[in-house]
Amino acid sequence: MTLTLTRLLYAKDEVIYSLINELLTQENYKACIFWATELFYSHTENIFSLIWKIYFDFYSEYNPGLEIYIQKKQTAWKTKKDIRHILYIVHNMFYLNRSSTTFLLRLCVECENTKLIIYRKTKHMEWLTDYPVYSHSLLIALSKKHIKHASILLKELSNLYSSKTIYDIIVKYYNPSLISADKIEKKWNKRGWTCDFHGLLALIVHLNTPVENITRPLVFKTPSKSHLMKVEESNQHIMDRHLHCDRVYRILKENREFTIHHLVGAFQLDRNTHVNFINDIYDYWEYYASGSPVWKMRIEEFGGVFRGKNLEFDEKPDKDFYDHYGLEPDEQSLHTQRVSNPPLRKYSIEEWHQQIFKNPCKYISGEDVCAY
Structure with a gap:
């Protein structure tokens, strides 16, 4: 199972891409917070791996100070x-300057369709003797500002x-005596x-960036207390509704605040692996939701088991589960359905960029x- 549905039954990959697009367009702060919240309250695993990936792809070139901030958090x-x-x-990401250099170079490397230039040491490159022979081509590429070939x-x-060995070589090349x-x-x-490859790629991109383009020092801000309280209270309200079987069927209508971002159509989407995506997520929503830890826990709480894609309960009546968690996605208004499953136009990477x-x-x- 690749397709996974979140707490409010959005496709998880589309939530991630919506977050990225909202961060980069810098047009809707509340939407950024909403998508991050949806990932968190779905108990998304390895959420910091996603944060690091976004940081390296779009923020590390101009904002090296953000690295320490993320580490502390x-x-x-x-x-x-x-x-x-x-x-x-x-x-903080929402308000920072961003770039696409590392992201595009990473995609270039992953596509593996670029012919490499063959670099040879010349008599003017005696400085290379201070480095292992296997690193010479990389260092020559860096010295010539051939960043695309250097990435490959x-x-x-x-x-x-080892990543540490390569890291030491890169740091020595750019800063031979400044850092102990x-x-x-x-x-x-x-x-x-x-x-580590992503971190090293972002490092050479940053070290090739003119100093005047670097944001120093970064002054980090905090969200308003009222906004944070609203996020936490909203989630608690949803949990209480589930606990008390309180109009559960209205939870999607009342809490799907934002529509999937239209630019996610530039990415490889899990929905495109399904012949009939809409029917699948309505007929088997429990199966696809079980990929989220929050839904897996709920299903296990009531002793649910999957036979194929069908959820069955051997010990408790299935009514008990659906009284608490029956969101009824297929019975929502067309507007509520389209918020999570809008028709998406396909964009090329050039159009997206x-x-x-x-x-x-x-x-x-x-x-x-x-795919991210």
Whole structure:
């Protein structure tokens, strides 16, 4: 099962893409908070992996100070899974300068359709003797500002050598004497992300960026207390309605505040793997919702088991489950249904990039943006 439905029965991948598009367009702050909230209250696993991915793809080039901020929130998150840690990060991302360089280079590497230039050491490159031979092509590419080829070479090295070894080489190349070995070691060991290649790619993009384009220092802001309280109270209200079997069938109508962003049509969507997406999520919504931890827990609470895609209850009457959690997605008004399942136009990556960043797309072209 790839398609997963969230707490309010949105397609999870479309919630993620809606969050990304709202962050990048910087047009609707409340929508950003809503989508982040939907992911959190669906008990989305590895939510910080998503945050790091968004940071590296769109924010690390101009906002290196955000890395430490995310690390601090991640550390606090390990102690207490509080939604405020997530919303503080999203709040600040919304207002920061963003770029697409790392994102496009990552897609370029993943597409694997670029021919590499063969780099050779010349007599003017004696400085290369200070580095391992296997790193020479990468360093020559960086010295020539061939960032696209450097990205592909970086990926090849990442498959052969330890990430820490490559990190040390990159830092030495850009900053041969400014940073002590102890500080380099400490910074690497404190990293909170899991995809080291992505972190290294973002690093070389940042280090190739003119200093005048870097935002320093960053002054981090906090969301208003009233907005945070509203988010928490809204979720508590939904939970109480489920607990007391209180007009559960109206929960979708009253709490689906935002429609899936139209630009998610640029991404590879789980809905497109289904011959009849709408019928599937109405006929088997419980099955697809069970991919979210919050729904898995609810189904298990009532002893539900799946036989194929059909949810059955061996011990308790199925009425007990549906009294508490029967959201009845197929019986909602057309408006409520379309909020989560709007018809989506397909955008090319060039069209998406032009709408978001208002400039031509570099490094890659094609029909689809890779799945996130």
